[in-house]
Amino acid sequence: MTLRAELTVPDDVIIPGEALTAHLRVWNESRIVDAYQLRLVGPPAWWPDAEPDLGQLPVYPGNHEKINIPVSLPRDSELAPGPLTFAVRVASVEDPAAVAVPEADIQVGEFHDAEIEADRARVGGALWSSNLVVVENTGNATATVRLRVAPEAKDAPLKVSLRRSRLVLKPGEQARVALMTRVRTPMFTGTAANWPIVIHLEQEHAENASASFTHRQRPLMPKHVLKALIMAVTAVVAFAVLWISPVGGKKPKVAAESAKGPSQMEAVQEAEKKEADAKKQEEEKAEQKAEQEKKDQQNAGALKKEQLNKSLVVSSRPGGKLEDSYVVPAGYRLSFKAVQLTGSGTGTLFVSVSGSQLSSQPVTNPKEVTIPETVSPEEKEKVTLWLDCQPPQAGGQSPSPSASAGSSAPPSTPTTCDATAVIVGELIPLKGPNSVAVKPPS
Structure with missing residues (x-):
């Protein structure tokens, strides 16, 4: 039994993400009514939305039948531009030895696309910070992209620079670019400020894209350090006052020198009281510092949000x-x-x-x-x-391959x-x- 089949596709260039319709003709050159089992062969049969089994096509003797096969090209960087060969296996139901495998070429076109993302959504520092920019070519052709970066606010006290601003990426290739943020006007003390930074991706043959992250500018002198410094200065001043007091070497006045002033004994007692109070304050500060250090150690090992x-x-x-x-x-x-x-x-x-x-x-x-x-x-x-x-x-089902008049429809x-x-x-x-x-x- 002879079997003849022909597969044709449009000559147009098809961009991945678009669809086309292939045409299959099958001739029955035998003397009996025969049906032919159709199955898609090649890359289109492996794509996610494809249906490899096209069903059966009955053909009367001496006639031929034609069916339309919809093919949707996935928008994938692995689908390279150029001719893509696929086929349909046509097998006779009456004579399993009668098989034909007609082939056709789809002209796959180029598409350009790229994605950009900051490695960390938030960084921080009093003088500088660093981050990484991740760029991926999601198209199926080599792409040349340019990167620009700047703070979102024009008055932001930051200078942002990229290690590389121009990239050439192959299809599916990913690149990581280092980014440095320097603080032009540091804060000595106060509340930390958040500055959004925007990274722009410019492409020659596709729409531009962007990503952003936040730099948290911290003060040079945090609140807890400033409090510790004030306590230390207070302790030094108190020690100096005690050092130059009458008990520290200055000659106390005799009670007979001034009838209105305190006696020598009262002055000595008052100086001893001040010294004892200062010593007590130093001990309390030492206890507070030890307790704070203990809390800091406990917090260091605790789970964080x-x-x-x-x-x-x-x-x-x-x-x-x-x-x-x-x-x-x-x-x-x-x-x-x-x-x-x-x-x-x-x-x-x-x-x-x-x-x-x-x-x-x-x-x-x-x-x-x-x-x-x-x-x-x-x-x-x-x-x-x-x-x-x-x-x-x-009525809401997706269309399936349809046969011409006189042929049976394939399964849904x-x-x-x-x-x-x-x-x-x-x-x-x-x-x-x-x-x-x-x-x-x-």
Whole structure:
């Protein structure tokens, strides 16, 4: 039995992220009615949104049938520009030995894109600070980018410089650039100030991007150092006063010299009292200093607050999972700021904390979940996102490859849906100086 098939695609250049329609023709040159099993072969069959199995195509003897095959190119830096060969395997149902594999080339075009991010969102220092800028070429062609950095406020007393301002990155390549911030006008004392700094990414063939971080300018003389200095100066002055007092060597006056002044005995007693008071003050200061040092040692080993930005991802696609959880680490409790939801497909999202369901909403229109202040899971308790993916309604299904008149339609596309929950909050120690009590329910 002879089998002939032909695969054609448009000659246009296709940019990754766009779609095209391939055309497959199959001739039945036998004398019997036959059906042909169609399967996509090559890179398009491995892409996430592809359906490799195209179903069966019946063809009458001496005739041919044509089907359209939609192909969506993923916007991925690994998809290199140039011709991309793929094929369709056509196998006879009546005669398994009759197989044809027609091929075609997709002309893949270039696309340019890049991402920029600061390594640390906040740095600090009285005179200077350093940070790293992470730049990644997410396009599929070599990109030349330029970096500019400056404080957001024009009156900021800072000078910011980059180690490199021009980068040439291959597709998928990532670069880290050092950044130095110097303080032009230091503060001797006072309250620390926050200065936002913006990094601009300029591209030749794509839209510009930006990222930011904050430099916290600290005073040269912190409050606790200033207090210690004042106490030390006070102690020196008190010692000098005692040194030049009558007890320190100055000749006391005789009671007979002035009828109005104190007697010699009273002057000596008063000087001894001052000396005893000064000694007592020195002992109290020494005890306070020892107690403060003890507190500082305890605070150094205590758990500290940490910012949390965690993503939970669920998907009904092959290899995905319908439930994802985050477990609060030992020694902490989680204080929520926001739970942001995104999703696609048809189904229902559920958010639960410590086994109690807090939210239920459709995948098609997710929105931010408001967590009550009294809900604060502690160590080893879970925040769970799970997905109930449901079949789409009639008329809402994604189109599947369609056959021309007289041919049977291939099976519909399986149901898929995805969802992501971004948990933004703060991990607070359960014990120690950095712990904070949970607000009671109102």
